[in-house]
Amino acid sequence: MSAEEQRACRISLEDFQGPLDLLLYLIRRDELDVTTIHVAIVADQYLDYIRAASELDLDIAGEYLVMAATLARMKSRSLLPVERAAMEENEDPMESLMRHIVLYRAFKEVAQELRESESVWRDAFPVPGERERHQDLITPPDPGQTSLLDLLMAVEDMTGRNAPPPVHRIQRPLISLTQCVQALERILPPGRTVLFRETLGTSPETARIVSFFSAVLELMRRGWLDTRQKYPMGDIEMKRTERWIKNA
Amino acid sequence: MLDQLARQIEALLAAAEEPLSLDRICELTGCGTESAEQAVERIERELGSGGHGIIVARLAGGYRIVTDPELGSVVAQLFEGKRRSRLSRAALESLAVVAYRQPVTRAQIEAVRGVNSDSAVRTLLERDLIRITGREEVPGRPLLYGTTDSFLEYFGLSDLGHLPRMDEIESLLSLSAEDLDRAASEAAESGDPFDSED
Numbered sequence: 001m002s003a004e005e006q007r008a009c010r011i012s013l014e015d016f017q018g019p020l021d022l023l024l025y026l027i028r029r030d031e032l033d034v035t036t037i038h039v040a041i042v043a044d045q046y047l048d049y050i051r052a053a054s055e056l057d058l059d060i061a062g063e064y065l066v067m068a069a070t071l072a073r074m075k076s077r078s079l080l081p082v083e084r085a086a087m088e089e090n091e092d093p094m095e096s097l098m099r100h101i102v103l104y105r106a107f108k109e110v111a112q113e114l115r116e117s118e119s120v121w122r123d124a125f126p127v128p129g130e131r132e133r134h135q136d137l138i139t140p141p142d143p144g145q146t147s148l149l150d151l152l153m154a155v156e157d158m159t160g161r162n163a164p165p166p167v168h169r170i171q172r173p174l175i176s177l178t179q180c181v182q183a184l185e186r187i188l189p190p191g192r193t194v195l196f197r198e199t200l201g202t203s204p205e206t207a208r209i210v211s212f213f214s215a216v217l218e219l220m221r222r223g224w225l226d227t228r229q230k231y232p233m234g235d236i237e238m239k240r241t242e243r244w245i246k247n248a
Numbered sequence: 249m250l251d252q253l254a255r256q257i258e259a260l261l262a263a264a265e266e267p268l269s270l271d272r273i274c275e276l277t278g279c280g281t282e283s284a285e286q287a288v289e290r291i292e293r294e295l296g297s298g299g300h301g302i303i304v305a306r307l308a309g310g311y312r313i314v315t316d317p318e319l320g321s322v323v324a325q326l327f328e329g330k331r332r333s334r335l336s337r338a339a340l341e342s343l344a345v346v347a348y349r350q351p352v353t354r355a356q357i358e359a360v361r362g363v364n365s366d367s368a369v370r371t372l373l374e375r376d377l378i379r380i381t382g383r384e385e386v387p388g389r390p391l392l393y394g395t396t397d398s399f400l401e402y403f404g405l406s407d408l409g410h411l412p413r414m415d416e417i418e419s420l421l422s423l424s425a426e427d428l429d430r431a432a433s434e435a436a437e438s439g440d441p442f443d444s445e446d
Contacts, residue, residue, distance in 0.1 A: 017337055018363030063363050100362070107360060110348065111340040113412040114403055118334060121404035123320020125327070127262050127302055127313040 013053050013060070019067035020104045022049065027101070034102055039094040043075035070097075175208060180215030188238060190245045196236035219244070250294060253279055254287040258313075261291070267310030267401065308400035309407055332375070342368040343377060347399070347411055351381045351392035369393065377402060 016022045026045045027034060050068045053060055074093050187199050199212055216238065219225035224244035228237045250258065256277050261268060268276075273284045288311055292304045295313075305314045315323050324331065335343065342365045345357045357365045372378040372393075381394040400407065 017341060018361060020362040061363070067362070104360060104362065107341060107344045107348070110344040110412055111337070114340055114344060114347075115334075117403040117405075118340075120317045121402065122331075122334070123317040123324065124303075124305060124314040124404065125320075125323050126265075127315065128265060 013049075013064075017108075018061070019046075019064050020101055021108070022046065022064070023067070024101055024105055024108070034098045037094075037098065039071070039074045039078045043071035046071050175211040177211065177215055177218060180211050181219065184212070184215060184219070184238075185244075188240050190240050193237050193239045196238060199238075250290060251287070253277060253283065254290045254294075257284065257287050258291050261304065261311055261313045264312070267305075267307045267312040267397075269310040272310070305404060306406035307404065308397040312401075335375075335377075336368070336371070338363075338365065338368040339371050343372055343395075343399070346372070346378050346393050347395050347408070350394040351384075352394075353384055353390040353392055355390060357393075 013022070016025065023042065023046060026032075026042065026049065027037065030041075030045065032041065047068055050060065050064055053064075070093075074097070078094070184199060188194050196212070196216065200209060204212075216225060216227065216236070220227055222243075224241055224247065226239045226241050229235070230237075257273055260273065260276055270281060270284055270288075273279075273288070274281055277284065279287070288304065294300075295303050301316055301319055302313050303316050305312050307314075338361075341361055342357050345360045346352055349356065349360075354365060354369050357369065369378070373380075376396055376398045378393045378399065379396050380391050382392045383389040384392050395408070399405075405411065
């Protein structure tokens with residue numbers, strides 16, 4: 001793909017409303033007929049586009065990648081010889097995709113018509129004017145609806161103390177799996193048995209428990225950790241295997 | 249010159265903050281449906297003859313006096329900075345799906361569009377263009393959405409029957425309803441477990 005095409009890509013991928021919209025654009029651009037189109041052609045066009053976009057380090061939404069995978073699979077299938085019986089039994093996925101595109105196109109066209117109506121009627125201002133303007137007028141509160149709290153808040157409003165208190169959020173950094181393994185390595189001296197609970201410290205956060213547990217599973221998978229649980233929901237006894245001691 | 253009944257109705261339409269239905273007009277003026285309808289037509293003719301800056305619009309099952317859209321650029325200056333923005337493409341597409349397929353779940357909207365439509369649906373709810381009409385009685389009981397009267401007003405429609413006619417859509421809807429429901433249920437199954445609608 002040329003530099004120019006790449007630039008075109010950069011401009012437009014953000015403009016598309018998802019993979020169907022992009023497919024529709026490609027089909028239109030190449031003046032392809034949705035009823036007779038071959039999957040290999042569409043798939044190549046689409047994959048080229050996504051590849052160019054990813055070369056540009058664009059953050060590609062998952063939906064685009066799912067569609068890329070689907071198209072790639074459909075293309076590879078279409079290139080294999082298929083028994084007629086099997087063909088007739090299963091609906092052609094390309095046909096179903098194209099029908100979906102036609103449906104999407106119809107809604108897109110309606111959306112365009114709505115856009116035009118929006119433009120016209122946005123310019124028709126109701127008489128009397130916008131309701132907000134009436135609400136600007138001071139309306140006396142309904143006596144039955146006023147509570148002590150309302151009065152207090154009104155006073156606070158006047159004294160300017162009603163500003164919401166600043167909220168500070170401190171996000172704890174997530175613990176990576178590697179960090180957990182390193183921590184476990186420190187906690188578990190070779191040859192000693194340690195309980196899973198003991199590795200967590202007092203009142204651990206859920207994120208920490210989950211991270212450590214994932215690390216334990218990963219170490220078990222690698223054969224670096226022996227674990228034992230005496231009864232369901234019981235604590236997990238952990239011990240480093242020879243393999244870990246050697247690898248450490 | 250308008251007769252007394254037409255003048256009354258014109259005054260009502262000018263003062264009302266929302267479209268007045270024919271029934272309501274009859275109730276307020278004490279006249280019959282037919283004479284109210286004819287009186288409205290006389291007002292429409294009078295205002296629509298080109299000599300006025302306002303027109304009678306048939307909106308959301310009623311009548312409302314609005315400024316002539318052709319004069320929008322002048323009137324808009326009054327509301328500089330206060331006007332709501334145009335809808336995004338995502339919102340418009342989602343709205344089109346809701347309008348033609350209501351009641352519809354978010355998963356069904358997403359099945360048509362092939363992309364997550366969470367924020368589009370939220371925008372439409374906030375702007376009162378769609379509303380929750382109930383829950384679909386399937387596992388998970390997802391919320392169902394339909395359009396509102398504000399939707400009709402926003403697009404200058406008197407009722408849903410006046411949506412842009414699309415024969416294509418009619419045939420496609422019956423054709424692919426099954427496909428989409430399947431796609432929607434697949435999407436729901438593989439959906440983000442943290443992304444709950446409630």
